[in-house]
Amino acid sequence: MAVTLNDRHITAFIKGHELEGMQPLVSAAHTKLHDKTGLGNDFLGWVTLPADYDREEFERIQKAAKKIQSDSDILIVIGIGGSYLGARAVIEMLRSPLYNSLKKDTPDIYFAGNNINPTYLNEILSICEGKDISVNVISKSGTTTEPALAFRVFRDLLEQKYGKEGAKGRIYATTDKARGTLKELADKEGYETFVIPDDVGGRFSVLTPVGLLPIAVSGCDIKALMDGAAAAQNAYANDDLSKNDCYRYAAYRNILHAKGKSVEMLVSYDPAFTMMTEWFKQLFGESEGKDQKGIYPSSATFSTDLHSLGQFIQDGSRVMFETVVDIQKAKQDFFVKDDPENLDGLNFLSNQDMSIINRRALEGTVIAHTEGGTPNLILEMPEPNEYELGWLIYFFEKACAVSGYLLGVNPFDQPGVESYKKNMFALLGKPGYESEKEALLKKLQ
Numbered sequence: 001m002a003v004t005l006n007d008r009h010i011t012a013f014i015k016g017h018e019l020e021g022m023q024p025l026v027s028a029a030h031t032k033l034h035d036k037t038g039l040g041n042d043f044l045g046w047v048t049l050p051a052d053y054d055r056e057e058f059e060r061i062q063k064a065a066k067k068i069q070s071d072s073d074i075l076i077v078i079g080i081g082g083s084y085l086g087a088r089a090v091i092e093m094l095r096s097p098l099y100n101s102l103k104k105d106t107p108d109i110y111f112a113g114n115n116i117n118p119t120y121l122n123e124i125l126s127i128c129e130g131k132d133i134s135v136n137v138i139s140k141s142g143t144t145t146e147p148a149l150a151f152r153v154f155r156d157l158l159e160q161k162y163g164k165e166g167a168k169g170r171i172y173a174t175t176d177k178a179r180g181t182l183k184e185l186a187d188k189e190g191y192e193t194f195v196i197p198d199d200v201g202g203r204f205s206v207l208t209p210v211g212l213l214p215i216a217v218s219g220c221d222i223k224a225l226m227d228g229a230a231a232a233q234n235a236y237a238n239d240d241l242s243k244n245d246c247y248r249y250a251a252y253r254n255i256l257h258a259k260g261k262s263v264e265m266l267v268s269y270d271p272a273f274t275m276m277t278e279w280f281k282q283l284f285g286e287s288e289g290k291d292q293k294g295i296y297p298s299s300a301t302f303s304t305d306l307h308s309l310g311q312f313i314q315d316g317s318r319v320m321f322e323t324v325v326d327i328q329k330a331k332q333d334f335f336v337k338d339d340p341e342n343l344d345g346l347n348f349l350s351n352q353d354m355s356i357i358n359r360r361a362l363e364g365t366v367i368a369h370t371e372g373g374t375p376n377l378i379l380e381m382p383e384p385n386e387y388e389l390g391w392l393i394y395f396f397e398k399a400c401a402v403s404g405y406l407l408g409v410n411p412f413d414q415p416g417v418e419s420y421k422k423n424m425f426a427l428l429g430k431p432g433y434e435s436e437k438e439a440l441l442k443k444l445q
């Protein structure tokens, strides 16, 4: 079984010759990616990672995960952006968005260092009271302010609680193999470290130790996740658009963009997928949104957003297309019983699984939105399991890289992220930013 692109509903918007016309461009993008001749070619490690990952380190991840499961009630995962979203997205998709509230024999997992909000930090600290804790701090650069600040707090907490030596056995650092403040600190303190490969950028790193350690702690089968991604690597190795769903998706996006569709909404009918849409938004937003170009990535979870954004999608500015992730099997179904009294008039829904009702909602919505002028692409995911999710992750990563090359940007850098940091540092008085501070203060008056 595999993730499949269903493009039946796109034919009203894109003619066959338009897709054929994309073949040479897609082939050129494919060559750039595989021959490493395109922009950002230092960051292509993710292309072959599912087949080539470090097996010895993988074993260490599984061992560390078992240790955390055995000695901790809570794992705090500290990271931001690509060092955060993937792990949380996979855990919510495969375990549950309600993971921490479920009865389970794996630790609760809280994510810190992805914001600078003091209330959020205080709340996590209060949840940790009286509990055994481990910390996985994740930062490729090892210098990002938000996670570094959170790590200072949790390192102090662990040292107070377990002493320096005890804390050392509960802190896991995922960072660059040689560089950065976090690496220096980890070496000095003797923390167990995992490596983010040099040639894998943050938003492409979920299948490295960045995602794998927290995902393994949650009880997911990380081997099956990698196997699914490896199968996708194999399936999308050919540049023929008629056989490569991933490249066809990238080509459709590009054609729709040229027709004025400047917003893509990633949609699912499963709240467990909502963090995956956040991961998707980072992947495509940071990769494509530059040089004053790019499709704006947005997201919705239906049915809830049908009752908020649904009006706009059906009838507002015709600027968007939808990519619907159709998860074809529910992890747990629910049988809707008949009610002899039928006071609520809902017996037309009874005697069937709720997943069927959800499916009819999907089908009805796809037709309504398409007829309203919003093109719909559908990605069919047979089951919400590790293998299929690994496949889907690789699908999006490769589609994103090819889309970026089709757009003519470097999909692997993020120069725009630096601007806010510069201003924040200056306003906070970081040494070296003195001249900027004065100018900024004037602008704020």
Ligand code: PA5
Binding pocket: 080, 081, 082, 083, 138, 139, 140, 141, 142, 143, 144, 147, 201, 202, 203, 204, 286, 414
């Ligand atoms: O995709 C990216 O590169 C970014 O989102 C980074 O992952 C994010 O800024 C965190 O960086 P770091 O892992 O260096 O702390």
